Amino acid sequence: MRRLAALVLVMLFVLPAPAAVAEVTRAQLAEAEAQVRAKSADLEGRLAELEAAMYQGWVYEDRIATLQTQIADRERRLALAGFAAREQAVDLYMNFGSTRGKGLDPNEVGRAGTRDAYMRTLVAAERDAVNELNYLKQDSARLKTELEALLADQGSMNAELQRQVDLMLGDLDEANRAYQDLFDQWWREEQARIAAREAAERARAAAAAAAAAAASGYGTSAGTPAAGRTCPVAGPHTFRNSWLEPRPGGRQHHGLDLVAATGTPLVAVETGVIRNTGWHYLGGIGLYLRGDSSDVYYYAHLSAIAGGISDGVRVNRGQVIGFVGDTGNAGIPHLHLGYQPAGGPLTNPYQLMVRLCR
Template identity: 35%
Template sequence: MVSEMRRAATIALALAVLLAWTVGPAAPAGAEHEGAAAERAAREILDARDRANDAAQAMFDAESRLDSLTIELAQAEEDLAALEAEVGELRRGVADSAVRQFVGAGRDSLLLFQDIGQTNELATAQVYTSAASGSQLVQVDDYDQAIDELDDARHALEQKRADTADAADAWAALKADAEQQVLELQRIEQERLADAEVQHELERQRQARAEQERREREQEAERQAAANAAAQAAAASGGGSSTSSGSSSGGSDQGGGGGQGGGSGSGASQQPVAAPAPTPPSNAGSGMVCPVAGPRSFADTWGAPRSGGRSHEGVDMMAPGGTPLVAVESGSATFKTNNLGGNAVWITGSSGTKYYYAHLSAWEGSSRSVSQGEVIGYVGATGNTSVNHLHFEVHPFGGRAVNPYPYVRAVC
């Protein structure tokens, strides 16, 4: 009996050792819970960044619309002034002829000597029409038509002013929301990022998301290339039967190859194949750090219209005023001031790429050599803006600016 009990104990001990060796050491108490908490905190930060980015995109899109309307409004005002001058010139021409027939006539002739802005244009036109004869009718017809165009232009200008005012109100509301979302992001990051485990998990999730976005961009580029190749092949096959009735398969609305020249036969109705949107380089952002060292949101506003007929050549990154800005790459920093950018910085990186920072509230130090991550200034709203943000540009090898959004998206 004793030997059987001893044998059972030995077997139980062996099984316990085997189980411990197979399963491994038990996880520390609460470790699994901490990991899940870090994952949730990191996801909460990323979600807050997404909301802030969406709000920034909406605000900057509204700004672009407002700028476009402002440009159109200025042009409409110029056009109206030119049309008023044209009507005035026509009026004087018609009046010169009519006055000769109205000298000594009734009191209606007094209208001829009043300024166009001080009388009823239609009434004046009627007086001129009644006085005209022969070749004068041509002048009167031109004048009549110009009066109608002037009236239409004035109504269109008033509508344009109303649209611009509405766009300004919409932009102001979206600006307030975008600024609030950045402040909320700042609060969440201050609460969550104090934990090193959360920082590690946040970076892991951010890199995973960036890799997923990279794969999606590559797949979209492949689809675009395949669609363009198919369209060009269809256009080429359709172009070989230009004597047909024009209903060949090459006449689809994606048709392409020789779209600029117009072609003959069925090719004349084809539209040029749109060039695929350029994909960012696979190493976009590699070797650089985020220029904003703090809570930030940003939007892809490359090419958006700006006042003065300009187009946007940077990425706009919103952040609370005073947030530190750092050198994205080691190199030399030159501090300057200009009307559009306010307090600005040019960094010539060791790689030869140049980076432009604008709208800073203040610089940190003066022009000098800088290390990557070194503070060079602070977010502000100097220059041609009313929003605390960084305007950031990337100039590969010191050349023309390229869309910096993919670069910023990869590291911020």
């Protein structure tokens, strides 16, 4: 159930179109996204039905446990009742048999009434013991029949629940595959475009005799177009402008929180070098990316850093460098993104993320 609820949260968010997608593929991506949204809406409605069925399963489990306890009690009482019935039968036989065929001693005439009363008591006790034994046998059989029926119903219900879950996950996977196939095709084409663009930029830099300035990697970020970057969250997410909002301890929020499901891939906003991977008591698992534009990006609250990512590693724009989490001082899974244009003071990244992620 937890897995299904988390899945609903993820699929309800709008899938962002990757930055700089060629216009020829936007319609295809939009159509694939619409299919994922439709499947997500269907899942949201069917989830209530699943929860109701699972609740009925819990009711069954409680009743089954009660029946098993009652059956064990009946079996114990059956054993005791059987023993009591045998004892009564022996006692009745011994007392009745000891007077059978004998004449009555005159000295015992006064005790005859007492003996008869005792015999009647023994007969009644024997009858009660047999009745209790028969009742317990019938009640135990009834409880076992009910238990068998409940177990059969529970098995059928569990099989139906699993079938519904498999169907929904299959529908979502089919819709997501269509989107992912288009995205993968775009990614390959985008890598080729990036390589061609970088080669052209290097050629222009050499022709303009600006090789030294380009090699320094430090300039102003104001002229860097959004097309040279991409959204840092490679999956469904949402965010709002929370710059300078109050935080515990009298602090202010110096960044942007992009909310997404735990494990959602995080990618490099632009080509650059990874710096200062590690842990902070507030930011949790985090890292810095110094882009080739000289802008610096801080990624915080990660659940993990991607394999092969460490201090000094050079990464390409869109390369996976970590995963969304809630480490450090984070109430829900999200990426806290800090932004320092040209490596200077922290600046509100909201408008930049609007251009890149929406």
